[in-house]
Amino acid sequence: MNIVCLDFEGVLVPDIWPHVAQRSGVDDLKLTTRDVKDYTALMNRRVEICHTNGITLKQIQTWIAELNALDGALEFVSWIQERYQLILLSDTFYEFVPHFMAYFNYPALFCHSISYNESTGYIEFHLRQDNQKAQAVKALKALNFNIFASGDSYNDITMLQEANSACFFGAPDTVLTDFPEYDNLKTYDELRQKIELFFNGKE
């Protein structure tokens, strides 16, 4: 009984913040978990930058809604769901991704929550749990599921380490240099083969 745990941004949809940076014209918002390892520190910086530049949650949501999923992502998600269970483990926020969830027919998503404080003019993020990706994999293993995990960033490492089998997908050189022990696959076809090989011993 098998579950595929996938990171979301960078794996099925584009990274959200570089697009926010581009649309807002604020270059400092380009940083992602690929660049900064401490997610809370990264989010605190983003919150401060948004406040300084008068960027609201509503504005960010409007920009995110312009993004399309990656080519082939929907077919890849369907392929997984027809064979295994799929749970998306992402450090995004539920309030960021409703149009993506509708596009993917609402796969299970474990992430965080975000809101906007009108009186302070600050975005407020609520991380559901420290190290939530690895905690989720650990919990699912304790429910006797066999877990394959894939992601592209520093915040995926502990999830990859906790899973029964794992690989990177489209990870940048910085991440690969720090964690050379994982394969880095670049197409959904390669990832399909890797998953099939792990769960069923065939390609």
Next chain:
Amino acid sequence: MNIVCLDFEGVLVPDIWPHVAQRSGVDDLKLTTRDVKDYTALMNRRVEICHTNGITLKQIQTWIAELNALDGALEFVSWIQERYQLILLSDTFYEFVPHFMAYFNYPALFCHSISYNESTGYIEFHLRQDNQKAQAVKALKALNFNIFASGDSYNDITMLQEANSACFFGAPDTVLTDFPEYDNLKTYDELRQKIELFFNGKE
């Protein structure tokens, strides 16, 4: 951050075994978890009855594929998924329900596995975990999710007890008499209102 945990048979789709009993003409297969409290004992009886009557897994799968989901179930599932996370906690088997999963666009399903041993002529079931429904709710709560649960049978009781809020849906009198502490709702509209009231304090 909220998850709805739903039983499957009796809540979103008809009970499977009464249909198998009807199509096979074997009355003893009519019993469900609504009648027998010990699921392993119930499944052992079913396995023995199927063997005695020459009923294979493939035959059962063919009969199950004749069943449709309950009226309004798809809309109810979509309503949940547009607002919260949905995880189906069922004592069914992955091999029983592929056409239902396709119909519901593959919501996350935690259940068991079943196969057929050609050489012995016996169906073999593999329960993923004892008391799996309650274990799943406990694990999801430890991931800091807020859980609403609903089901209709004896095998749902510990799930209901473990959840932050819970009710029966279409439970029979036998179950209600033994567990009078839970509301028993009878329509998806009532259940929607109950879920909304719990998570958002409004109907």
